[in-house]
Amino acid sequence: MPEETIFSKIIRKEIPADIVYEDDRVTAFRDINPxxxxxxxIIPNKLIATAxxxxxxxxxxxxxxxxxxxxxxxxxxxxxxxxxLIVNCNKHGGQEVFHLHMHLLGGRKxxxxxxx
Numbered sequence: 001m002p003e004e005t006i007f008s009k010i011i012r013k014e015i016p017a018d019i020v021y022e023d024d025r026v027t028a029f030r031d032i033n034p035x036x037x038x039x040x041x042i043i044p045n046k047l048i049a050t051a052x053x054x055x056x057x058x059x060x061x062x063x064x065x066x067x068x069x070x071x072x073x074x075x076x077x078x079x080x081x082x083x084x085l086i087v088n089c090n091k092h093g094g095q096e097v098f099h100l101h102m103h104l105l106g107g108r109k110x111x112x113x114x115x116x
């Protein structure tokens with residue numbers, strides 16, 4: 001069983017966050033250290049530690065992450081110009097919180113995916 005994270009506490013509203021969307025499957029909130037004018041984290045309410053831990057029963061929830069991302073991009077006014085969705089996996093992939101999450105970034109031209 002994965003260990004509880006700060007995201008679990010945000011889902012349960014035990015710690016404050018600027019929540020922009022929530023339903024029975026996912027919660028989305030603004031990143032406290034934004035890397036772009038729009039930087040929202042979209043997380044499954046079920047604790048899944050990494051992309052490596054996804055199970056077949058998680059398929060609908062993870063598909064729902066993309067539906068919510070598209071809605072939020074539209075709501076934030078970044079859908080037409082474009083935005084980036086990022087899911088990091090494990091330390092070398094840049095994952096810092098071990099609760100699967102998708103970053104939605106937009107609001108300016110984002111440049112190359114990786115620095116060289």
